């Protein structure tokens with residue numbers, strides 16, 4: 001079965017082989033979970049959800065923080081596994097883990113504040129009521145993850161769903177199965193007294209993910225490509241299962257005339273190529289003011305000339321994790337060069353086996369694939385523009401709306417506010433992803449809903465509104481056939497007073 005095969009049926013006794021993308025070495029094989037196994041995992045989670053959901057916020061916090069401590073205790077082993085299975089350098093693996101730990105702590109520590117019952121003002125006409133807004137866990141959340149940040153990215157759903165009182169069934173990407181199972185195993189090791197199934201994994205390709213969507217979960221939280229997100233939403237529609245979709249991006253950076261050019265070039269060089277460019281909110285496009293374009297392009301080129309991929313300790317970034325992505329990167333480079341683009345660093349010759357060296361393409365036509373589609377490789381397009389208005393217009397002219405960045409000493413915040421995206425970093429790239437209290441997510445092809453922050457907790461809970469009639473007001477039985485003419489007469493006097501005085 002191929003990685004992209006999403007056929008409904010799963011071959012009996014099929015296995016999934018995890019391979020080191022840098023060397024081709026086989027790391028492990030895993031049995032693939034078929035439809036029955038997926039349903040069994042959801043049923044187990046449903047039983048565990050009753051126990052986990054009934055705990056207090058403080059108890060869940062204790063269990064989540066124990067999980068963090070176990071991840072820290074096993075961080076060397078986990079980072080080695082991330083390096084081997086995903087290909088990224090060990091330091092990048094540690095940074096990814098560190099950011100995930102920050103989110104686990106934030107979700108565990110803030111769940112009570114965000115989700116605790118709140119009293120709501122009932123309003124003048126319902127003054128004899130008390131009103132309560134209570135957030136309940138959804139039950140079982142099915143989480144389908146990608147491979148590019150195999151710990152950090154799905155954790156944005158896993159930690160927040162758990163903190164909100166849900167059990168989780170997690171299908172890691174077929175390219176990060178070992179890592180996903182390691183993380184779940186750490187939760188179980190840290191919390192042996194909890195029932196099996198609070199956080200469990202299922203393994204397989206797209207067909208296993210598709211089975212999870214159909215398995216009666218209470219929400220599907222998906223991170224991956226827009227194409228898969230659309231299939232998941234269509235399938236989930238059959239049962240009106242709600243979906244959270246964290247999909248791809250085509251993030252733009254605006255470099256204004258008053259930008260700190262060295263800082264902007266440093267950020268663009270890193271944001272475009274770190275993690276081999278396999279970052280959903282990585283830098284893919286740059287719009288730079290013509291007054292500073294030459295200086296900026298020269299500086300990005302200077303930095304990236306010394307940046308090399310590899311799998312040794314000195315490598316700046318690793319191989320392409322998913323071999324099929326290499327063809328997409330090649331197609332985008334070729335298309336950009338055919339459509340007016342000039343390669344100022346690298347070109348198709350930068351693709352060397354599973355490694356791709358940095359590629360900078362200047363002034364490619366805005367209709368070329370390298371500008372319109374997600375490339376997900378260590379390449380960047382840079383376009384010279386006539387001022388901020390043109391930069392904003394071109395940045396917004398995308399089917400994606402995930403992240404973005406602005407470099408300007410004086411007007412960064414104002415420019416940021418004009419961008420149609422879920423998040424913007426001013427005078428930095430990707431800063432928003434490291435601030436746990438800030439929600440993360442996009443619009444259009446970048447998806448639906450938010451992970452992280454208070455909205456990320458609310459995504460995994462269900463509001464329950466409760467109205468309690470504390471006493472009756474004689475003659476004011478509004479919601480009853482015993483309502484009298486005098487009640488209506490009174491209301492006709494009260495309503496203009498309440499709502500009719502604004503000129």
Ligand code: NAD
Pocket residue numbers: 006144145146147148149153171172173174204205206207208209210211213223224225226227228229231232246247248249279280281322374376402441446447
């Ligand atoms: P993908 O869509 O190929 O796969 C993602 C997951 O979906 C995998 O686990 C896969 O097995 C599963 N899947 C595939 N077909 C399925 C189906 N029909 N039903 C259910 N599940 C199915 O994406 P990928 O290549 O793993 O990840 C890269 C993409 O993820 C990029 O587009 C990237 O931008 C995006 N991404 C987004 C974010 C974000 O937070 N917005 C974060 C990381 C990655």
